[in-house]
Amino acid sequence: MYKSSKIFIIILLLISSQLLFPNNKAEGRTLFPDITNYRNEIVFLADSGVINGYQNGNFGPNDSIKRLQAVQMIIRELGIRTGDAPNPKFKDVHPGSYGYNEIAKAAQLGIISGKSDGTFDPFGQLTRGQMAIILVNAYKLKGTYHSNFKDVSAKDMRLPYIQTLAAHNITTGYADGTFRPNTTLTRAHFAAFMARLLNEDFKPNGMSTLSTEKLANSAQSVVGIELYDENDELISLGSGFIVANQLIATSFHVISGGASAIAITESGEEIKLEGVVAYDDYLDIALLKPTKKLGYPSLPLTNFNSVKTGEKVVSMSSGFGVENTISTGIISGTQILEDEFGDVKTIQTTATITDDSSGGPLINNKGFVLGIKTFDFEGINFAISSDYVIEYMEDYKHLNFNKIQTEKFIDMPVFEFDDEEDWDDETLGVKPPKPIDLEPLKGTKQTLSDQFIDAVHDPEFPVVYGINRYGELISINHETKNIKKIPFNLPAEKIFYQNGELYITLLKGEHSSSWQEETQEGAVAIVDPSTLKIKKVFDINIDPYGVVADDHYFYVSSGSGQWTFIKSFSKETGLEVSSQLIRQESALVLHPNKDRIYAVDSDISPRDIEVFPINNGVLAKGYDSPYHGDYDLSTTMTITPDGKYIFNYAGTIFVSSRLQSTNMHFVTDLNTKFTAITFNNDLSQFYLAIAKRIYVYDYESFTPTKTYSIDGEGYFLFNYKDHLVVVGKEKSATTGIANTFILKATMP
Structure with a gap:
């Protein structure tokens, strides 16, 4: 047997x-x-x-x-x-x-x-x-x-x-x-x-360098996070991103102080979050588990030692109802902050971080997450190293998703700043002014699918000229609704209007700190706005970033090479006239008198403003403002039509003068950041775009007098014959896709 x-x-x-x-x-x-x-x-x-x-x-x-x-x-x-x-x-x-x-x-x-x-x-x-x-x-x-x-x-x-x-x-x-x-x-x-x-x-580790357009595809793995209290009232917004095993990484302060939360995917699907898998309120990081797998790709993580100062990065977020928002910048530096509680590996970047983008990923040009965006303090943007997420994921990436345990949101400690006096809303500059007599801004409105990265308005005709995210020039008549588009052989990035001509920068490579002046190249196109025909294209020996023009010359700052050049060129021949040293990726603003150019740098901290006198196309050596980190500065600014003031979009105002002894001296602080500004014809008022509102200010006292609401967020403001033209972005109620809108209203 x-x-x-x-x-x-x-x-x-x-x-x-x-x-x-x-x-x-x-x-x-x-x-x-x-x-x-x-x-x-x-x-x-x-x-x-x-x-x-x-x-x-x-x-x-x-x-x-x-x-x-x-x-x-x-x-x-x-x-x-x-x-x-x-x-x-x-x-x-x-x-x-x-x-x-x-x-x-x-x-x-x-x-x-x-x-x-x-x-x-x-x-x-x-x-x-x-x-x-x-x-x-x-x-x-x-x-x-x-x-x-x-x-x-x-x-x-x-x-x-x-x-x-x-x-x-x-x-x-x-x-x-x-x-x-x-x-x-x-x-x-x-x-x-x-x-x-x-x-x-x-999974194979892709090490090829990706274009910004290809990197933008990673935004499908970024989610918006909405936090609710016990009464199901929305109390905060933030971002997060998918990591291994379909968990979501975010900043701890995004989910602190609430009772429940949901994640909103790229497609607009709302998925309830089961709870918190792991967190560290000191490091400001958290891992969340959705009630079901989201299905989108996880983003690969890389460690702190791989972060390189000067490398190009993309900041991604999904908040305030606008999915797949990205901004570009570079790594300004890395630092390990220490106190009596421990140390934190931090990354400083020029890529924008706002309230709703907290918790989103900071991604290098190979598609790897360097860190979690955490906060912006006095114009300096910080992210917490991915090292801590990598460490947490060792415990969870191989577990059965359904068996991963969570803690309730309501059981989380409440995130608070250590010193409220040092970290109040006014210091951070993120709290908009209190609305005054709030009412909707009424006018004619047009929407289009293209989204602008830069835009100007024709002074004589109801036409907005913009560069879309594909590097094309678009012309929109907001009275006839007529739209025209010009693709270039090279991607366009910046646009400037002067004397009936459009000056447009064309890129021949990505901006990079390692692209030195000797090998840089790019182009500038001059376009007739009345016909939208290209008049001239000049190849130039610089990687173009900022561009302005006067009657006979155009001026271009370099986007690469760290300490690099601003150069002037003849608009007739395209030949170089002069050059001066400048920091890479410095934005340029031409004074109304056309006798000087102001610049603000973007990749170092603290930021600084400098000015370059010009005479018949020749740039004189620039000089800095008398301050060094004393006042908050953003990477964007404008000069008032009377030429008296410099308005920085961080809310700080400075004198604009031909006298070096008083030039760029501080005037006042509006105590709020804004995304766009314009002025009425008699210079009695100016208008700020802040989130989904337009604030009217008195020009003499710099105080708000009236507030209007708009459906989306205003990114550009123009005065066209005493009409306020708002160009912004809003989410379609039917498709959930973010569109550009142009709203024209009589100036209040």
Whole structure:
């Protein structure tokens, strides 16, 4: 009896060795002598009980994987019970046949749909395109990739699935830029894809430099966070971003003091947050768990030691109802702050951080998160290093999502500044003035899908000229609603109007601290606004950033090279006339008298204003303001039409004078930041755009007198023949997409 039982067992083992996934995990895990590639991934799946090797100890990495086998692996990994699904009625799969239960369950869950002839073809070979479809369906993945594969057309129904898989960094395609969707899949390749899906550690680390436009694709992984009190009243807004295992990283102060919270995705979907997985109120970081996986790609993290001063970064946020908001800047420096409680690794950046962007990611040009944006203090923007999130994720990235425990929001300590006198709203400059006689601003309104990065208004005609986020010039007549567009051979970035001409900077490379003056290049186009025809394009030996022009010359500051140049050029010949030293990425403002140019730097702290006298196109050596960090400064400023004052958008006002002894001397502080400013014709009033309001100020006393509400946020203000023209951004009530609006109203 003993002998016959043993023989029976041996026979069973021999039979089971012909199947793909016998219950022989230990042996497959220790042997697999035929594996040369993806060994760690295959062993990981074997350890997880998803796959096994053959009875002879081999894995068969180059064997084709069958469609049924892929379904069995997925069902097994998901831990789904089978046997209760309705008959999918595939012609070649019948109740009781091998694999029927798994196929029926997969069809019920929408993972598979079969072929057009009504069959499933369970023992047919699985292609790469089919693999993309079933993995995206099985794990409810979302997202789009920043690039296209050459061999997957826009009409291919597999495209969105392949794009989503690439967005999650599960596939990178081939070196020649193809995906090869019709190529059959081997066991090793399917194991690699599954392992990357289940374990972030197996995902390839892309180290290629991405353009700002491609980096913007990462915004799909950024969420808005709304915090509510016990009465379901909204009390704060912030941002967060998806990390491994579909958790959300954010700043602790974003979720402190509330009873519940929701995350709002790129598509506008609102998902309740279950609670707090981990937090540190001293470091100002928190990990949150949504009630279900969001499905969008996680953002890769990098450590503090990889942060380089001067490298270009992108700041992302999703708040105040405007999703996918980004701003660019550089790393100004890194610092480890210490006190009696410990130390904090901080990153200083010129990329904008506002209340609603707190908790969002600061991303380098390779797509890695350097830190969590935390606060802006006196114009200096800080992020907390990703090191702390990486440390937390070691405990949670491999856990079953459904088994991760959370704490309630209401049980969190309340985040407070250590010294309220040092950190009040007035010091931070983030609290807008109290509204005065608030009422809606009424006028004619136009919306368009393009979003502007820079804009000017024609002084004679009801036309706004703007540079959109694709580097194109757009002309919008806000009376006739007529829109025209000019694409350039190079991306446009800045625009300036002077004497019936538009001066537009054209880029030949990305701004970079390491791009030295000797090799810099760019161009400036001069456009006739009446016809929107290009009159001239001048190639220049500088990376253009700021641009202004007078009657005969145009002036350009460099966006690269750290300590670099501002240069003047003849508008007739394009030849260089003169140059002076300036800091990279300095914004330029021409005085109404056209006898001097003011500049404010953007990448060092504290910021400073300087002035360059000009005479017949020749730039004289500049000199700085008498202050060094005494007053808050933003990277944008304007000069009053009478030429008397410099208004910095941080709310500080300075004298503009030809006398060096009084030039750039402090006048007053409006105690509020603003995004745009304009003046009425008789200079009795000026207008500030602050969030979703327009504030009217008395010009003599610099005090607010009236407040108007608008539906969106105003980014540009213009005075067109005593009409107030507001150009801003608002969220569409029907689509949830952010659009640009132009609102024209009689000046209050």
